[in-house]
Amino acid sequence: MEMFYYLLFGGLALVVAILEFSKTTKDRINASAAFHSFKNNYLVVYSLMMAGDWLQGPYVYYLYSQYGFDKGDIGRLFIAGFGSSMLFGTIVGSLADKQGRKRACVTYCITYILSCITKHSPQYKVLMLGRVLGGIATSLLFSAFESWLVAEHNKRGFDQQWLSLTFSKAILLGNGLIAIVSGLLGNVLTDTLGFGPVAPFDAAACLLAIGMAIILSSWSENYGDPSDNKDLLTQFKGAATIIASDEKIALLGAIQSLFEGSMYTFVFLWTPALSPNGEDIPHGFIFATFMLTSMLGSSIASRVMARPSLKVEGFMQIVFILSSCSLLLPVVTTFLVPPSSVKGGSISFSGCIQLIGFCTFEGCVGIFWPAIMKMRSQYIPEEARSTIMNFFRIPLNIFVCVVLYNVNAFPITVMFGMCSIFLFMAAVLQRRLMVLAESYKSKQQDWTSMKERDTETEPLNI
Structure with a gap:
């Protein structure tokens, strides 16, 4: 089965290389040198931040299990992370609009470094503290950096279309190449060099420190609402009013929560799904x-x-349906492929089929991130961007906490089936968002045409 990994990895690498090097001028966006300098600086920082996150990902569950904790204990640790992201992370993330997005990014680095340090302790309370700190950091990672980028991009007067270039490159690097290197580096540190499962967390802390130094030396500060008299409660009320008054923003929040909730549930489930009988699988690879x-x-x-002719609201419906089908695969294989009763060994035939489905889902995740960033830049107002983005994470974290709390109560196939249903619901809501967006655009064009006609027919006063 080891050959299966190499064939799958090599085939995917070849496809990515062909796609990247076969781009035509139609696939590229011409931008200024100043923009490219700004974009590259952000990409370096974002890649370091994501490397600090990705290095930890494959080894969190594994580290806790090595410390002797069972699936229920590990589930409660994960709940602590998502719960703190919902409670404390929402507050800290929302402060970015008022106190500054650059400060929030620095706070992310410090908080996540402290979280990495706690992984050296096998004490449950210390690990719980680390999960709380990690939850706060996660909220900042997925709100403060994007908010800083959008505000700084607009402040410097760059073309709005160029944002999609930064978003796609950020995901290509931060959620693609950097994640691959992080996974392989974690494998080398843990297995090849024999430093153990805590080594990737130490490497993550070092990279986060480097990224923080670049932020402090090269980034300028920007804010959301410039009003100094707005307290945190007023910010929350304002953000809630904006979401309630605009169905497009509410739909965007629901879509994000459904997809990311399924994604984070998948992060917890893929290890036990591929090794139900204790199979020896290369986590990093x-x-x-x-x-x-x-x-x-x-x-x-x-x-x-x-x-420009291909609208993100349209093609994302297909992405959500494909992701729904891919996470339904573990349920289907349960009925079609006889389960193996052999303990240990390499990955089973059923596991290979599921692995292909999981790779398909991850491909959908790669499309989702730049697409959701693009839609957020279009629909979320600048003055409350971080606050609203963290509002979106509240239902997401509630959903994941409920799933993880009941992780021992239901079979893994039930969990995957539930995620598949939620992803299909996201496709339905995406359809509704597309209809609203097209209707709004049509009304705007009619209004503009009417104003132009009125201007042309207005009598001249001589």
């Missing part, structure tokens, strides 16, 4: 394969989003 397919997805997204 499989994770790198997942990230390669995510990179393939972001490469496809960058090509599609570079064409």
